[in-house]
């Protein structure tokens with residue numbers, strides 16, 4: 001198995017064809033919010049795919065539905081942040097997530113108004129009474145955010161699109177300096193197949209079994225922190241299925257990349273508890289852990305995560321401003 005550095009990855013894997021156009025949109029968004037003095041958060045969300053063929057029929061994927069990212073984006077907007085929402089195509093999105101096709105189908109909330117046709121015979125449709133209050137709240141927040149231009153959405157599908165987008169966006173967001181926050185909640189593949197090793201056409205089944213050796217995806221937190229956006233507040237996520245690994249893995253990430261915070265979560269408990277792991281202020285060289293758990297009366301743990309994060313970003317901004 002080969003291991004790519006970020007540099008060798010970008011030198012050998014081609015960028016997505018629409019990258020420049022996507023980055024133009026981000027540039028305009030970032031500049032507008034810098035001018036307006038607003039903090040900007042980049043939320044990454046959903047899983048990346050790993051294509052196995054150049055003419056892709058098969059690919060590897062992961063479980064992430066994008067709930068964490070889409071939900072958190074709404075809470076960041078409520079806290080006054082401008083949000084760049086970089087998500088896996090067709091994964092959950094802020095606001096529309098409340099009416100996801102699978103868990104809460106929108107059509108179930110609508111009903112025909114008996115005997116009431118409009119002037120051209122089009123039937124009148126109502127939102128059922130039990131849903132109106134909630135829908136009105138979601139719709140109001142959605143309209144406000146869009147009228148004020150606070151949310152910029154971009155999509156990726158493959159690991160390659162994710163890596164190129166993250167690099168380009170971070171270089172733009174670098175201009176927001178310490179007002180930029182990174183919330184890297186996407187479930188990113190650790191392994192991939194370089195295009196040079198991919199079969200051009202659909203892999204044939206005539207050989208019986210299939211053995212594929214994948215290469216390691218470069219650890220891009222390092223260049224993100226050191227080169228692309230060195231002044232920002234950077235939060236990464238760590239998912240494990242063995243709870244015992246959460247804290248040691250978070251320590252390892254902080255030691256390796258030197259960013260500000262790792263939010264650890266175990267697969268099955270991720271909607272109820274997460275752990276914030278960060279360098280200790282009191283004991284230099286050590287780390288501290290703070291568990292955030294779903295509180296009574298709360299329905300979404302992201303409310304607590306984002307509230308805590310905004311506090312930390314604010315404290316850090318104040319501390320680093322005073323130190324200048």
Ligand code: PAZ
Nearest residue numbers: 064065066067068185187237238239
């Ligand atoms: O998308 P989702 O809400 O189903 O899951 C969220 C999550 C577990 C992918 C996220 O909280 C996370 O841990 N992301 C990082 C995964 C990792 O690469 O370790």
